[in-house]
Amino acid sequence: MKELSKRTAGFTDSVIRRMTRISLKYGAVNLSQGFPDFDPPSMITERLKSIAPHGPHQYALTWGAQNFREALAKKQKHFSGMEVDPDKNIVVTAGSTEAMMAAMMSVCDPGDKVVIFSPFYENYGADTILSGAEPVYVTLIPPEYSFDPDVLEAAVKMDGVKALILCNPSNPSGKVFTQEELQIIADLAIKYDIYVITDEVYEHIVYKPFRHTYMATLKGMADRTIMCSSLSKTYSITGWRLGYVIANEDITDRVKKVHDFLTVGAAAPLMEAAVEGLLFPDEYYAELLETYTQKKDLFCSGLDDIGLSYTKPQGAYYVMVDISRFGFDNDLEFCEKLAEKVGVGAVPGSSFFKEPENRYIRFHFAKKEDTLKEALERLSNIDRMKK
Numbered sequence: 001m002k003e004l005s006k007r008t009a010g011f012t013d014s015v016i017r018r019m020t021r022i023s024l025k026y027g028a029v030n031l032s033q034g035f036p037d038f039d040p041p042s043m044i045t046e047r048l049k050s051i052a053p054h055g056p057h058q059y060a061l062t063w064g065a066q067n068f069r070e071a072l073a074k075k076q077k078h079f080s081g082m083e084v085d086p087d088k089n090i091v092v093t094a095g096s097t098e099a100m101m102a103a104m105m106s107v108c109d110p111g112d113k114v115v116i117f118s119p120f121y122e123n124y125g126a127d128t129i130l131s132g133a134e135p136v137y138v139t140l141i142p143p144e145y146s147f148d149p150d151v152l153e154a155a156v157k158m159d160g161v162k163a164l165i166l167c168n169p170s171n172p173s174g175k176v177f178t179q180e181e182l183q184i185i186a187d188l189a190i191k192y193d194i195y196v197i198t199d200e201v202y203e204h205i206v207y208k209p210f211r212h213t214y215m216a217t218l219k220g221m222a223d224r225t226i227m228c229s230s231l232s233k234t235y236s237i238t239g240w241r242l243g244y245v246i247a248n249e250d251i252t253d254r255v256k257k258v259h260d261f262l263t264v265g266a267a268a269p270l271m272e273a274a275v276e277g278l279l280f281p282d283e284y285y286a287e288l289l290e291t292y293t294q295k296k297d298l299f300c301s302g303l304d305d306i307g308l309s310y311t312k313p314q315g316a317y318y319v320m321v322d323i324s325r326f327g328f329d330n331d332l333e334f335c336e337k338l339a340e341k342v343g344v345g346a347v348p349g350s351s352f353f354k355e356p357e358n359r360y361i362r363f364h365f366a367k368k369e370d371t372l373k374e375a376l377e378r379l380s381n382i383d384r385m386k387k
């Protein structure tokens with residue numbers, strides 16, 4: 001048999017999704033893969049029920065149902081002030097995952113380079129490989145996960161750099177980039193004429209006093225930002241696979257074509273039902289934030305009681321816990337043992353870092369209070385992990 005593609009030969013299965021399987025195997029409380037164990041807003045699920053008999057059940061427009069794009073454009077204007085034309089500036093995709101892939105394929109040719117902050121959400125590595133690009137990593141230095149502007153400039157100015165990927169708020173670090181940091185990135189993007197591809201799926205989960213700033217709203221950035229986001233986290237519907245690209249028309253023209261060949265379109269009945277969510281008033285987002293703030297506080301104070309050290313999340317719903325005191329030099333082995341001996345699933349930090357980093361594991365806290373309490377109860381036995 002002929003060799004399968006060289007491009008994908010180095011792919012391993014996703015470590016995050018592997019940890020979900022390991023958690024299931026040991027009956028562990030799964031705090032690895034980031035999805036809620038609570039229900040989406042009932043208005044959205046009720047709407048889905050009501051449209052089931054009559055649809056829409058056939059393909060929607062490739063770039064997304066008209067009412068969905070109109071509602072999304074309004075929501076984006078409300079939260080960011082951006083003028084988004086629903087016909088010109090939006091492509092609805094199968095989650096932010098497809099949005100990112102379509103953006104990368106629209107921007108990159110084989111041999112181009114893409115700057116990625118490390119630690120990073122693991123899909124970005126695969127996105128670059130599938131689009132033929134080569135990643136250039138810039139370290140976010142723990143525990144603050146700040147970057148050195150000179151190191152960033154040295155990376156951005158390399159020959160062949162076409163884009164930078166910005167995950168804000170950031171998974172796994174929980175970092176929310178400050179206005180000043182975003183300005184440094186924007187200035188470099190303009191100076192060296194590169195695109196910024198943003199992944200803003202946690203845009204509505206930003207803890208006070210931190211604030212989310214949309215990169216596209218910075219002066220000079222509207223035309224060179226390709227914003228990717230999704231409904232997965234904001235409305236607790238990760239399985240619905242609804243995301244989108246917002247960008248200028250020249251870019252969305254290309255993204256529409258890539259998207260058409262990748263998936264044809266997002267799921268029509270789910271778009272129809274999710275419009276409800278896009279039309280929610282401000283109170284919904286305030287409550288969402290309040291819910292996650294309580295989960296964060298509960299989980300972090302539990303970690304404090306157990307005596308684990310970690311970086312306080314500024315946004316998103318992840319905590320990076322320092323495991324150096326347990327004496328493991330392989331964090332994957334640590335996570336497998338943690339699931340087996342303590343009964344809690346986590347993701348080895350090394351799957352997010354380009355650097356040879358084995359000091360961290362990542363938990364997520366998008367779980368019901370009872371689930372978090374059960375996980376903390378089990379984690380109180382973490383000293384079993386000492387070598």
Ligand SMILES: Cc1ncc(COP(=O)(O)O)c(C=O)c1O
Pocket residue numbers: 034094095096097098121167170171199201229230231232238241242243
């Ligand atoms: C940073 C980030 N981007 C994208 C995704 C996936 O988003 P979607 O469900 O919209 O594909 C996740 C899911 O955990 C994520 O953490």
